Amino acid sequence: MAHARSHIGIDLGGTHVRCARVDAQGRILAAERRQTSQAGPEAVMRQMADLVGRLREPGTRGVGIGVPGAIDAATGTVLNIPALAGWGHVPLAEAVSRASGLPCLLENDAKAAALGEWRAGAGRGCDNLAYVTVGTGIGGGMIVDGRLIRGIGGLAGEVGHTHVTDSSEPCACGRYGCWQAVASGTALAGRARAAVAAEPSSRIAVLAGGEAVTAFHVAQAAREGDERALALLADFARLLGMGFANVQHCYSPSRIIMGGGMSALFDLLQADMASALRAGLLAGFPPAEILAAELGDDAGLVGAAMIAAEIE
Amino acid sequence: MAHARSHIGIDLGGTHVRCARVDAQGRILAAERRQTSQAGPEAVMRQMADLVGRLREPGTRGVGIGVPGAIDAATGTVLNIPALAGWGHVPLAEAVSRASGLPCLLENDAKAAALGEWRAGAGRGCDNLAYVTVGTGIGGGMIVDGRLIRGIGGLAGEVGHTHVTDSSEPCACGRYGCWQAVASGTALAGRARAAVAAEPSSRIAVLAGGEAVTAFHVAQAAREGDERALALLADFARLLGMGFANVQHCYSPSRIIMGGGMSALFDLLQADMASALRAGLLAGFPPAEILAAELGDDAGLVGAAMIAAEIE
Numbered sequence: 001m002a003h004a005r006s007h008i009g010i011d012l013g014g015t016h017v018r019c020a021r022v023d024a025q026g027r028i029l030a031a032e033r034r035q036t037s038q039a040g041p042e043a044v045m046r047q048m049a050d051l052v053g054r055l056r057e058p059g060t061r062g063v064g065i066g067v068p069g070a071i072d073a074a075t076g077t078v079l080n081i082p083a084l085a086g087w088g089h090v091p092l093a094e095a096v097s098r099a100s101g102l103p104c105l106l107e108n109d110a111k112a113a114a115l116g117e118w119r120a121g122a123g124r125g126c127d128n129l130a131y132v133t134v135g136t137g138i139g140g141g142m143i144v145d146g147r148l149i150r151g152i153g154g155l156a157g158e159v160g161h162t163h164v165t166d167s168s169e170p171c172a173c174g175r176y177g178c179w180q181a182v183a184s185g186t187a188l189a190g191r192a193r194a195a196v197a198a199e200p201s202s203r204i205a206v207l208a209g210g211e212a213v214t215a216f217h218v219a220q221a222a223r224e225g226d227e228r229a230l231a232l233l234a235d236f237a238r239l240l241g242m243g244f245a246n247v248q249h250c251y252s253p254s255r256i257i258m259g260g261g262m263s264a265l266f267d268l269l270q271a272d273m274a275s276a277l278r279a280g281l282l283a284g285f286p287p288a289e290i291l292a293a294e295l296g297d298d299a300g301l302v303g304a305a306m307i308a309a310e311i312e
Numbered sequence: 313m314a315h316a317r318s319h320i321g322i323d324l325g326g327t328h329v330r331c332a333r334v335d336a337q338g339r340i341l342a343a344e345r346r347q348t349s350q351a352g353p354e355a356v357m358r359q360m361a362d363l364v365g366r367l368r369e370p371g372t373r374g375v376g377i378g379v380p381g382a383i384d385a386a387t388g389t390v391l392n393i394p395a396l397a398g399w400g401h402v403p404l405a406e407a408v409s410r411a412s413g414l415p416c417l418l419e420n421d422a423k424a425a426a427l428g429e430w431r432a433g434a435g436r437g438c439d440n441l442a443y444v445t446v447g448t449g450i451g452g453g454m455i456v457d458g459r460l461i462r463g464i465g466g467l468a469g470e471v472g473h474t475h476v477t478d479s480s481e482p483c484a485c486g487r488y489g490c491w492q493a494v495a496s497g498t499a500l501a502g503r504a505r506a507a508v509a510a511e512p513s514s515r516i517a518v519l520a521g522g523e524a525v526t527a528f529h530v531a532q533a534a535r536e537g538d539e540r541a542l543a544l545l546a547d548f549a550r551l552l553g554m555g556f557a558n559v560q561h562c563y564s565p566s567r568i569i570m571g572g573g574m575s576a577l578f579d580l581l582q583a584d585m586a587s588a589l590r591a592g593l594l595a596g597f598p599p600a601e602i603l604a605a606e607l608g609d610d611a612g613l614v615g616a617a618m619i620a621a622e623i624e
Contacts, residue, residue: 151563152440155597163592280475
């Protein structure tokens with residue numbers, strides 16, 4: 001009997017290593033996760049080899065790994081992972097390939113997620129799409145003319161750190177004015193905390209119940225019709241839409257797919273994001289359709305497996 | 313005797329139609345120009361057919377046309393040219409091909425110039441480069457992973473109209489905050505005029521001699537060591553370098569090539585542009601090398617011919 005073809009996707013994160021076996025249509029057939037070892041690359045590579053060994057089947061053809069940092073895709077080398085110590089110039093693909101006997105490719109994690117949404121999510125059939133992940137930060141992966149663009153170090157699409165404003169709180173990167181500094185979930189939560197400090201009896205404060213206010217408390221208050229929360233979200237959506245206009249000028253997609261934790265707020269943001277996108281576009285750019293990602297946290301896993309499928 | 317292979321490049325501009333026969337190395341063998349007919353597309357297409365007829369030789373294999381607007385490259389249709397009336401949905405490639413009997417392809421003009429610099433100018437041998445033209449406006453053409461990226465309507469790379477600041481004079485597009493509104497030659501000239509109005513005896517004013525102050529008067533005063541002019545150029549270079557950092561985050565090139573009229577000021581701007589680029593980059597992006605374009609006004613012509621060479 002012929003074995004059904006499958007590929008392994010690995011999503012290397014600062015807290016978890018996730019691994020899945022994925023079929024040719026991008027469906028997850030089986031998945032496991034481990035807390036990411038903080039003992040350095042060798043230990044993490046052993047975790048990966050173990051997970052691949054547990055999940056592979058006779059029809060498994062290769063392994064793709066999404067990496068939260070800069071890589072050299074041609075040599076399969078991790079150049080730098082800001083969130084994990086000791087990951088300068090690590091030949092990760094070769095190590096996993098040697099341990100598993102399967103071919104292995106690397107991809108930047110946001111790009112892997114873009115590929116997942118393109119092949120199996122909200123981007124199916126669309127050859128020009130921008131995937132923008134909005135969570136604690138903002139990242140991106142761009143499909144242009146039917147290809148995932150990478151650039152030097154696989155860093156093309158790092159739109160979260162483009163400078164878009166003269167006035168912002170400091171960004172996580174230490175600079176000012178980044179899109180991420182004003183339009184990430186972190187930025188929204190910061191503005192919500194300031195609002196709560198100014199008005200401690202507000203609905204947002206009540207929902208937070210003494211815990212740190214997050215974007216999700218704002219969303220909950222907004223769904224109850226709270227004016228303050230609705231105003232915070234309208235402003236957040238405007239800042240996202242402004243950045244989507246930049247994304248459209250840069251890559252000219254027909255769809256912009258919003259992923260990441262903040263995509264849970266998509267229905268609350270959609271109309272204002274679309275207005276801001278239209279307002280920000282040069283004549284001659286029909287506005288891209290803004291869609292919520294479909295695969296959620298699995299986009300990067302599925303996309304990493306799709307990278308592996310490219311080997312053949 | 314075998315005829316040497318060549319291609320025809322056409323650069324369609326608001327004021328001139330330029331045409332050249334170009335060899336496989338990107339050298340211009342012969343060139344002519346005409347004032348662009350304002351009588352509409354039919355008249356311009358006759359100009360193009362006439363120029364192709366004059367310049368073609370037996371070894372000429374095809375025609376490429378750079379268009380200052382949106383195109384559908386797949387069908388060879390001009391979608392919209394802001395600077396010329398009547399150019400909505402014009403099947404330009406088919407018309408020129410029928411008149412000349414040669415295959416014909418279209419490209420956006422900034423992208424054609426990028427291709428010219430890539431194949432025959434400052435970008436030779438570099439598979440990740442950003443070409444940014446800085447003149448009255450700012451345009452761009454991006455080579456990523458060894459391919460010119462196009463996007464819907466061939467509009468990818470329109471970095472001049474990305475929003476980068478909260479405070480600007482109005483942009484030519486009617487909006488505020490575009491990179492072009494603060495870092496084009498027009499923007500520099502505007503700031504120089506304000507400086508001259510405040511200080512009518514300044515060296516810049518003397519050089520302008522009662523004519524409208526331009527960026528070139530500023531450059532001339534700066535070359536003479538004028539402090540006011542040097543300060544204006546330092547600020548201009550900072551704004552260019554800030555935008556180059558955005559370009560690098562978006563496309564991750566190893567070279568950024570500056571073309572357009574302002575590239576005549578390259579030596580005056582280079583050090584400050586490089587500092588601003590470094591200051592604007594996220595950790596993990598080694599700064600791209602910033603270079604002046606080599607082909608000047610001919611980049612678009614040569615690149616259009618290179619487009620034609622792609623047909624084969």
